[in-house]
Amino acid sequence: MTEKGKYNTKQQTIILRCLKRNKEMFCTVDQFMESFRIEGVHIGRTTVYRALERLHKDGIVLKIPSVEGAPAQYRFIEEYKRKNYGKLVCLKCGRSIPLQCGCIDTFFDHILEAHKFELDQGHTILYGYCEECR
Template sequence: MPQRGSYKTRQREDILACLSNNTQRYLTVDGVHEALRTAGSEIGRTTVYRNLEHLVAEHELLKAISPKGEALYRLSPEQSAAQLVCLECGRAFPLDCHMVDDFTSHIKAHHGFKVDAHKTVLYGTCPDCLSQQANH
């Protein structure tokens, strides 16, 4: 018997399909909700939020927090990935880079601390915002 809440539902499948169509960007709860409503779903915002959080707990989704405090979600890539979040515009990007492995190995070897790269978020300024700043 499946654990409570771990079974597949139509709503969960719709949410996963929505995120599958947006694999290169993070979406807010409202972004997922709006996309589903536009597609004809009558799913409620609270149901979207609960399902997103459950999928994060099951490691099917990555979650980052924008500088505005909004939760951002995207499908988990095959490999664990750190995340980059822009402090200017709030966009988040996956950091699928072998240097993260080197960094986490260094932290473990020299500091005795095991970093969970899957939950690592680095904050800074994205290339688009840097370009806009240079033009002002």
């Protein structure tokens, strides 16, 4: 263990390797399971869910939550893209765009002042459709 509560297992290493290999696309847990089956690797579904959620919490994986019955999707985020700013995520193609805009600061200030709620910009994800998918 390197940090309190953090550890690395063989299964987590395999899951992270699969994420990196598919870094250009979002994948569901079923797609990960199929990839592992093809590779002849046995990892339990619960282990995959837990690892993906931990990686999401740590900011290593971007997650599109389950929407209207569709399964949640996960995608690896390159380290240089893991800045403390939000993201715009296209619901059609899965493209992730860094949310770096002075206007967003005004929005965050409004939420804090008017609603007494502090947003965490590093965990802010706005879903919609990119220019190419609209």
